[in-house]
Amino acid sequence: MRDNAGMIWNFTKMHGAGNDFVVLDGVRQSIEMTPERARALADRHFGIGADQILVVEPATRDDADFRYRIYNADGGEVEHCGNGARCFVRFVHEQGLSDRNPLRAEIATGVILLNEGDDNQVTVDMGSTRFDPADLPFETVGLASRAEGDAILWALPIEGELQPVWLSTVAISNPHAVQIVDDVDHAPVERVGPRIESHPRFPRRVNAGFMQIVDRHHIRLRVYERGAGETLACGTGACAAVAAGIRRGVLDSPVAVHTRGGTLHIAWDGQALRMTGPAVSVFPGQIDIDALVFSLALTR
Numbered sequence: 001m002r003d004n005a006g007m008i009w010n011f012t013k014m015h016g017a018g019n020d021f022v023v024l025d026g027v028r029q030s031i032e033m034t035p036e037r038a039r040a041l042a043d044r045h046f047g048i049g050a051d052q053i054l055v056v057e058p059a060t061r062d063d064a065d066f067r068y069r070i071y072n073a074d075g076g077e078v079e080h081c082g083n084g085a086r087c088f089v090r091f092v093h094e095q096g097l098s099d100r101n102p103l104r105a106e107i108a109t110g111v112i113l114l115n116e117g118d119d120n121q122v123t124v125d126m127g128s129t130r131f132d133p134a135d136l137p138f139e140t141v142g143l144a145s146r147a148e149g150d151a152i153l154w155a156l157p158i159e160g161e162l163q164p165v166w167l168s169t170v171a172i173s174n175p176h177a178v179q180i181v182d183d184v185d186h187a188p189v190e191r192v193g194p195r196i197e198s199h200p201r202f203p204r205r206v207n208a209g210f211m212q213i214v215d216r217h218h219i220r221l222r223v224y225e226r227g228a229g230e231t232l233a234c235g236t237g238a239c240a241a242v243a244a245g246i247r248r249g250v251l252d253s254p255v256a257v258h259t260r261g262g263t264l265h266i267a268w269d270g271q272a273l274r275m276t277g278p279a280v281s282v283f284p285g286q287i288d289i290d291a292l293v294f295s296l297a298l299t300r
Contacts, residue, residue: 007289011041012091013048013282016083018232018261020282022050023091026057027066035075040292042073046299047292048285051228054084056092064106065098072227079108080173082235082264086122086279089114094281109173116279123276126236129172129243129268136175139201149249158195165192168244172273174226175202176240178209180250184220187212193224207234211241216252219245221259232261239273242266 009031012023022041024031033055042050050073057067068088070081089103093116102115113125131151133140144155144164155164156177167177177196181187187210196208205226212220223237224230238257245251246268254267264277 009287009289010284011048011287012095012284013050014087014091014280015261015282016086016233016235016279017259017264017277019052019081019083019234020050020232021052021054021084021087022048023054023087024056025091025095025097026055027097031055031057033069033071035071036293037289038071039073039075040289040296041287043296046296048287051225051231052078052081052084054081054088054091056088056097059106061106061111064104064111065100066092066103066105068105068107070107072225073229074227076227077108078174078227080112080127080236082124082126082172082239082275083233083277083279085112085114085124085235086277089116089122090279090281107173117276120278121276122279123274124235126172126239126273126275129170129239129273131168131170131247133169135171136169136177136206137203138169138175138177138206139203143201149247151244151247153248156196156199156201158192158199160195161192165196167196168248170240170244172236172239172243174236175204175206176209176237177202177206178211178241178244180245181210181212184210184212184222187222189222189224189230193230197224197226207237207240209234209237209241211245213245213250214258216250217254218256218258219251221257233259233264233277235264235275235277238264239266239268239275243268243273246270
């Protein structure tokens with residue numbers, strides 16, 4: 001709605017395993033998102049603070065209940081967010097927008113199925129999983145490669161590093177590049193993550209995953225996300241890591257993925273990929289979005 005102060009938006013702050021969001025109801029209020037507005041909302045010092053901004057809108061196709069859009073903290077719109085998807089279904093139910101369960105959500109690459117359980121956990125059918133580098137896209141001409149199990153690994157040279165990084169590439173709507181490390185606590189996430197994310201071999205950038213194998217049903221994971229930096233948890237990143245590990249022959253479904261923000265449970269049979277985890281509402285609020293953008297501009 002609009003008053004004399006500007007455009008007032010109602011929002012809810014939410015998180016899924018520490019991956020935090022500002023969620024906006026675009027069904028009952030008009031939400032005209034721009035990169036500047038998304039960046040202002042996500043700013044942790046001058047705005048509300050979030051890894052991503054989620055917008056719930058009326059569906060544009062007959063086989064979906066709602067449309068679900070995701071904006072990273074840098075203002076760019078992305079294809080999918082697994083932790084956000086769980087918060088999406090919890091938001092829709094808590095706000096009384098629908099009592100359907102499961103829900104079908106329209107995302108940029110298709111429709112996903114979401115089911116809220118009685119145990120405060122939400123299960124998401126994550127859609128198709130693809131491993132062709134062209135699906136990310138990832139330019140492989142001239143790169144060394146090797147087979148490991150059913151997977152093909154690629155040696156990506158990183159500026160400033162003595163050795164290339166051996167990566168599995170996975171597209172789960174979002175693009176992911178996953179490497180295995182000995183210990184995620186000491187992995188070079190801050191140093192190498194940004195260089196993988198923006199590597200010229202990934203024209204649309206990529207999410208960089210660092211996976212430690214605990215045993216065949218447990219991993220530890222850190223992800224440097226495209227447009228957001230390292231987050232406490234990454235849902236599509238957890239799915240990508242598990243799928244990559246199963247194809248490499250080092251994991252068996254189901255897999256518990258331990259992130260810095262909590263544990264996600266991933267099951268994959270080679271076709272259907274499902275993720276289960278928490279979704280928590282933190283607080284509701286209102287924001288004058290135009291005033292926020294203006295005040296943020298004054299700090300630059």
